[in-house]
Amino acid sequence: MLEPAAGNGRVLIPLLESGLNMFGFDASPEMVAFCEEECTRRGFPTPVDIQTFEAFSYEHRFEAIILPAGSFQLIVDPAIALRVLDRFREALLPGGRLIIDLDLLSCLADAPGRARHWHDGQDILTLQEGSVERNFMRQTMLSQLRYELWREGKLVSTEMELFHLRLWGLTEFELALRIVGFSSIAIFGDYGRVARPEEAGQTITFEARVGGELRK
Ligand SMILES: C[S@@+](CC[C@H](N)C(=O)[O-])C[C@H]1O[C@@H](n2cnc3c(N)ncnc32)[C@H](O)[C@@H]1O
Known part of the structure; x- marks a missing residue:
């Protein structure tokens, strides 16, 4: 497989x-x-x-x-x-x-801005999704995914990904x-x-x- x-x-x-x-x-x-x-x-x-x-x-x-x-x-x-x-x-x-x-297909119309988090020992990882563009004619959505690593309440690092889906x-x-x-x-x-x-x-x-x- x-x-x-x-x-x-x-x-x-x-x-x-x-x-x-x-x-x-x-x-x-x-x-x-x-x-x-x-x-x-x-x-x-x-x-x-x-x-x-x-x-x-x-x-x-x-x-x-x-x-x-x-x-x-x-x-x-x-x-x-x-x-x-x-x-x-x-x-x-x-x-x-x-x-x-x-x-x-209905995901195209869903409200943007989902926030998620995960615990890794004492650390917390967060992911915030921001909508950049939804194109209903092309059935595409472009989002900004912002990942953050938090340790003892302080932001340690952050990464950004542009996420394009059809x-x-x-x-x-x-x-x-x-x-x-x-x-x-x-x-x-x-x-x-x-x-x-x-x-x-x-x-x-x-x-x-x-x-x-x-x-x-
Ligand atoms: C959401 S992950 C899914 C991984 C895995 N199938 C799973 O379910 O855990 C999508 C993966 O697609 C890969 N990817 C993106 N564009 C690709 C391409 N053109 N050819 C091959 N892999 C690609 C990314 O590097 C990423 O690892």
């Missing part, structure tokens, strides 16, 4: 531990280094390398490609997104599955998958907890193969 944009291995490592034969890549050398370190600590060979959605290649093909947590939405240009979907199809074995999580409509994404050659597409809402994908409150998951009929 391949996880593109595997990050620090948050999903990939538990799947490795469950016995799946995992590979992954990420564009960020820092994230790949974190993932490598955690794999080594658990006695696994390093299955991750530095590659991008747009240009990744492997000598073998995969039974499944997974993109949890909405990483696919980081591709904000729909023409590039189609080329990447096509690359995913080419990287799959016959009958192989592509499994992609997407956020709801949200997809249900039918739009199904058509995108069909255009590149997937013809068996299942759509789930909230990991199957709701009867119909339209009822999802948080996550839509697409599962696509080459061949077969649509089911919802």
Whole structure:
């Protein structure tokens, strides 16, 4: 199985531990280094390398490609997104599955300015999200993510990330998958907890193969 944009291995490592034969890549050398370190600590060979959605290649093909947590939405240009979907199809074995999580299109209209925090021992990490631009025609949202590290009530360091996402409509994404050659597409809402994908409150998951009929 391949996880593109595997990050620090948050999903990939538990799947490795469950016995799946995992590979992954990420564009960020820092994230790949974190993932490598955690794999080594658990006695696994390093299955991750530095590659991008747009240009990744492997000598073998995969039974499944997974993109949890909405990483696919980081591709904000729909023409590039189609080329990447096509690359995913080419990287799959016959009958192989592509499994992609997407956020709801309604996120575009959600109130901006979410604040979150985590405790790390005595330290507190905070994340504040500020909306820069929401483009309803292009279905994109640009946010400023401000990360802060607080120790004994004092600000120790801060980092800023510009975060650009494109949200997809249900039918739009199904058509995108069909255009590149997937013809068996299942759509789930909230990991199957709701009867119909339209009822999802948080996550839509697409599962696509080459061949077969649509089911919802
Ligand atoms: C939200 S994280 C998700 C990580 C992991 N899938 C998880 O669920 O924990 C998104 C990751 O996408 C990576 N990324 C962003 N653009 C990318 C690209 N063009 N090609 C490959 N990885 C990319 C980032 O470096 C980051 O690690």
